[in-house]
Amino acid sequence: MSDKAPPLAHSVCVVIPMYNGADSIEQTLASLVGQTRLPDHVIVVDDGSTDDGPQRVKDFAAPFRLTLLQQANEGQASARNHGLRHSEETFVALLDADDQWRPQKLEKQLALYDELSRQGRPVGLIDCYTQVNYSDGRQQVDDRCKNGRHFYDFIHANVVNGVSTALVKRDVIMHFGGFDASLRYSEDRFMWTRIAEYWEIHTVPQVLLDRTVNSGNMTAQPQKYYLNKIRFIEVYLARYGAQLSKQQRIDFVLGNHTDFLNAFSRRGEHAQVIGVYRQMLEYSWQTLIFANGKPTLRYLYARVRSLRKATASTTAT
CATH class of the missing domain: 3.90.550.10 (Spore Coat Polysaccharide Biosynthesis Protein SpsA; Chain A)
Incomplete structure (x- = not known):
């Protein structure tokens, strides 16, 4: 048995x-x-x-x-x-x-x-x-x-x-x-x-x-979902912000924005990369070194590409 x-x-x-x-x-x-x-x-x-x-x-x-x-x-x-x-x-x-x-x-x-x-x-x-x-x-x-x-x-x-x-x-x-x-x-x-x-x-x-x-997910359409991600950040912090340390709150906010900054960067949407990075920087100076500085590198690349595009447009006219 x-x-x-x-x-x-x-x-x-x-x-x-x-x-x-x-x-x-x-x-x-x-x-x-x-x-x-x-x-x-x-x-x-x-x-x-x-x-x-x-x-x-x-x-x-x-x-x-x-x-x-x-x-x-x-x-x-x-x-x-x-x-x-x-x-x-x-x-x-x-x-x-x-x-x-x-x-x-x-x-x-x-x-x-x-x-x-x-x-x-x-x-x-x-x-x-x-x-x-x-x-x-x-x-x-x-x-x-x-x-x-x-x-x-x-x-x-x-x-x-x-x-x-x-x-x-x-x-x-x-x-x-x-x-x-x-x-x-x-x-x-x-x-x-x-x-x-x-x-x-x-x-x-x-x-x-x-x-x-498929093509309908966040990676393919980050602009469609970004405002919803910001809403998630707000709801999460309203519920848990008080019981997290300051560093944990910073890591949470910057990490969630970085998901979309990376998605915009992969799609070559440089204006959006710059916009997301600025929101991150407004929240914490640690944006400069977050994730081993990768968001900062993507931001700098987006700035360079945007300036080149603006210069080429001015030259063409």
């Missing part, structure tokens, strides 16, 4: 926000059908789509309970909250409409949760490694491994390997009322930070998600 404890009884609801996801939603749902441990309930929240994605969900033959909810376009945070409110399961697993899980994703995460729970660990979230597939053919693996308390790590970066990796206790995420729907960018990082303040975060050290990054 085995002395290994039987697996704990769990139920899992997968929440998928979808906006014009007709090209990918069937592959995403098929990745759930292929799970070695099927989800108990899948909720797709149509966030005001104008394509036939909702009909494709209705027509999909699923071996699990599949619910389609619809709302006006209000953003991913609002769509996820809509799905969360209609879930009743023990766990919520988040999945974007253009990502796919590998077959053992749920099985491995639930097994890790059971193991940690038997040890008495206060687990709030479990993620996994991610294979990131860019639309231009590039690939990378996001493999940040967590194994406990990680609140202060979120000052420097979103250390969860993509929102579609997250398996969360429903009562944990609902403790905060769901995602902050006022945020249109980094709403997941804010939620993970709030969870990490009270609970542990752990990782299955295996690639169990294929994530698609």
